[in-house]
Amino acid sequence: xxxxxxxxxxxxxxxxxxxxxxxxxxxxxxxxxxxxxxxxxxxxxxxxxxxxxxxxxxxxxxxxxxxxxxxxxxxxxxxxxxxxxxxxxxxxxxxxxxxxxxxxxxxxxxxxxxxxxxxxxxxxxxxxxxxxxxxxxxxxxxxxxxxxxxxxxxxxxxxxxxxxxxxxxxxxxxxxxxxxxxxxxxxxxxxxxxxxxxxxxxxxxxxxxxxxxxxxxxxxxxxxxxxxxxxxxxxxxxxxxxxxxxxxxxxxxxxxxxxxxxxxxxxxxxxxxxxxxxxxxxxxxxxxxxxxxxxxxxxxxxxxxxxxxxxxxxxxxxxxxxxxxxxxxxxxxxxxxxxxxxxxxxxxxxxxxxxxxxxxxxxxxxxxxxxxxxxxxxxxxxxxxxxxxxxxxxxxxxxxxxxxxxxxxxxxxxxxxxxxxxxxxxxxxxxxxxxx
Ligand SMILES: *Cc1c(COP(=O)(O)O)cnc(C)c1O
Numbered sequence: 001x002x003x004x005x006x007x008x009x010x011x012x013x014x015x016x017x018x019x020x021x022x023x024x025x026x027x028x029x030x031x032x033x034x035x036x037x038x039x040x041x042x043x044x045x046x047x048x049x050x051x052x053x054x055x056x057x058x059x060x061x062x063x064x065x066x067x068x069x070x071x072x073x074x075x076x077x078x079x080x081x082x083x084x085x086x087x088x089x090x091x092x093x094x095x096x097x098x099x100x101x102x103x104x105x106x107x108x109x110x111x112x113x114x115x116x117x118x119x120x121x122x123x124x125x126x127x128x129x130x131x132x133x134x135x136x137x138x139x140x141x142x143x144x145x146x147x148x149x150x151x152x153x154x155x156x157x158x159x160x161x162x163x164x165x166x167x168x169x170x171x172x173x174x175x176x177x178x179x180x181x182x183x184x185x186x187x188x189x190x191x192x193x194x195x196x197x198x199x200x201x202x203x204x205x206x207x208x209x210x211x212x213x214x215x216x217x218x219x220x221x222x223x224x225x226x227x228x229x230x231x232x233x234x235x236x237x238x239x240x241x242x243x244x245x246x247x248x249x250x251x252x253x254x255x256x257x258x259x260x261x262x263x264x265x266x267x268x269x270x271x272x273x274x275x276x277x278x279x280x281x282x283x284x285x286x287x288x289x290x291x292x293x294x295x296x297x298x299x300x301x302x303x304x305x306x307x308x309x310x311x312x313x314x315x316x317x318x319x320x321x322x323x324x325x326x327x328x329x330x331x332x333x334x335x336x337x338x339x340x341x342x343x344x345x346x347x348x349x350x351x352x353x354x355x356x357x358x359x360x361x362x363x364x365x366x367x368x369x370x371x372x373x374x375x376x377x378x379x380x381x382x383x384x385x386x387x388x389x390x391x392x393x394x395x396x397x398x399x400x401x402x403x404x405x406x407x408x409x410x411x412x413x414x415x416x417x418x419x420x421x422x423x424x425x426x427x428x429x430x431x432x433x434x435x436x
Contacts, residue, residue: 013040119283140205151212151245199240255320269284338419
């Protein structure tokens with residue numbers, strides 16, 4: 001069996017040692033620490049197109065793409081030019097700028113289900129604000145979420161299903177009071193009966209339901225369309241607001257995200273990642289009657305020193321302009337499907353118990369045999385195969401996010417040759433693992 005010889009990562013290792021003295025666990029966001037796959041993280045020195053280079057000068061084809069924002073890869077010339085152009089006029093003013101109008105107009109023209117938006121500086125902030133808006137607009141307190149959906153590190157959503165018959169959540173992070181967690185109900189994904197029962201018994205207290213319509217932060221848990229339709233109709237029937245958290249799926253599977261792809265209208269939607277072109281931006285939006293609750297128009301307070309930052313707005317607009325090109329999403333989906341099919345047909349022929357799941361240009365390595373997985377508790381927690389593959393691929397110049405629960409992304413600038421090379425390396429890694 002051929003396993004590639006390890007690349008030199010000594011400079012990254014040194015930087016990580018130093019970082020441990022500065023940051024908890026050496027990082028500013030936990031999954032970066034490589035705890036899940038083992039070993040120590042790469043320190044990235046630069047990126048260009050679909051490639052990144054680490055501090056030791058190793059080169060990688062990047063399928064992490066900053067966890068999703070970089071749908072046109074690193075330093076796309078159009079995005080780069082707009083960022084630099086904006087920066088020449090100053091970095092931030094804390095006063096309105098034309099750039100905010102431009103990005104908002106570009107989005108709202110193409111997103112028929114929302115009339116107004118508010119920009120924030122991260123996806124977490126967008127979700128946090130959307131929950132406050134839903135509570136403010138309905139005068140109710142409880143929120144329903146689904147096990148396996150990630151909505152950022154919002155207190156009320158760092159919650160897992162409690163034990164017993166009640167679906168009230170218990171906090172999944174220290175520092176979140178049980179009293180907060182008790183305001184959140186948790187259900188399994190794709191379970192129509194549990195959902196219907198929950199609405200029947202809890203609807204009078206429910207302000208909103210929040211879901212990733214394409215759950216992509218804990219595997220890629222594609223839902224039955226009928227489940228999402230049921231959710232929409234129950235929310236309508238009982239006067240509960242439906243929040244689509246499209247921080248990862250927005251502008252990724254279609255310009256209008258999962259809402260457009262499935263033709264389902266949310267009451268409130270949250271965005272992030274792609275919307276900022278690699279700079280920190282989030283947003284939440286809704287019909288104007290709901291958005292009228294937001295300060296200073298209404299009583300729901302929400303603010304931000306750097307909200308609507310002009311450089312970030314310029315980056316976001318540049319990126320979304322490229323996304324709005326004709327057939328952009330069709331092409332992205334086709335190229336991704338081809339990449340995925342090539343690996344899947346190999347795995348099937350070799351009878352390996354794995355399969356890539358994909359939608360649009362998002363894909364996930366599912367080491368669950370050929371079983372379709374729609375809920376968090378169906379995922380096989382044994383990540384040995386993924387972890388082996390991850391290390392193997394680093395040594396041959398292919399970079400994935402360092403956890404088997406994370407998805408990969410194909411950008412518009414991954415070339416056919418880069419995709420073909422990566423597919424061959426993935427097949428070789430799988431062969432090396434299963435023939436051990
Ligand atoms: C990434 C993500 C968030 C959190 O966004 P941050 O910018 O990391 O705060 C929230 N919801 C979903 C669905 C996400 O994918």
